[in-house]
Amino acid sequence: MRRGLFVGRFQPPHYGHFHALKWIVEKGGVDEVVVVIGSAQESHTLRNPFTAGERFEMLLRGLRETLGSSQGFIIAPVPDIAMNFVWTRYLEMLLPSFDVVFTRNPLVARLFEEYGYEVRMQPAFDREVYSATRIREMMLRGDARWRELVPSSVAEYIESIGGVERLRRLAGGD
Numbered sequence: 001m002r003r004g005l006f007v008g009r010f011q012p013p014h015y016g017h018f019h020a021l022k023w024i025v026e027k028g029g030v031d032e033v034v035v036v037i038g039s040a041q042e043s044h045t046l047r048n049p050f051t052a053g054e055r056f057e058m059l060l061r062g063l064r065e066t067l068g069s070s071q072g073f074i075i076a077p078v079p080d081i082a083m084n085f086v087w088t089r090y091l092e093m094l095l096p097s098f099d100v101v102f103t104r105n106p107l108v109a110r111l112f113e114e115y116g117y118e119v120r121m122q123p124a125f126d127r128e129v130y131s132a133t134r135i136r137e138m139m140l141r142g143d144a145r146w147r148e149l150v151p152s153s154v155a156e157y158i159e160s161i162g163g164v165e166r167l168r169r170l171a172g173g174d
Ligand code: NAP
Pocket: 007, 008, 009, 010, 011, 015, 016, 017, 020, 037, 038, 039, 040, 079, 080, 081, 082, 083, 084, 087, 102, 103, 104, 105, 106, 107, 108, 111, 122, 123, 124, 125, 126, 127, 128, 130, 131, 132
């Protein structure tokens, strides 16, 4: 049993994340993936509009829609801590053990490498298109095409919780 780790903020989870998770399952040589919802303490800000619980729900729905099932994924919300140096030990304390870390984030890669973990980089899947920053910007300016960048079950969930309205209110818009 070989386990991978994938860390993200998922604000919100989009096709880039789901393509990455599919690639990890199919090509990453692991049997299970621990998916960490990072910055779990954050919500209701322009950079982090969604709660950890909402992101958890979006990941479950998106995995079922894009991969057919959320089986084989262990999802864990984890709040940030002020000390990068001990973050990897903190994750080891909270999570089931893992053998390899998949990331494109240079800080995440560096922190795990310093502790001797194998770190692999998943390919970029249309990164300029599938980007959570871009999705939040589209939501803010009323560009409905953000829905094309996330699985439809995720778009429906965001609409059901008034996610776009929340973001626009946070920005001081209507
Ligand atoms: P993210 O932006 O949601 O990205 C998660 C992963 O998905 C990254 O590897 C990202 O690669 C990848 N990804 C996104 N779009 C993609 C695409 N189109 N194709 C392929 N891959 C794609 O989250 P993140 O900012 O990396 O999350 C790191 C989390 O760790 C944060 O919550 C951070 O606070 C936390 N952290 C905490 C500490 C601490 O508490 N001290 C320390 C380090 C990290 P890209 O980078 O290329 O987008």
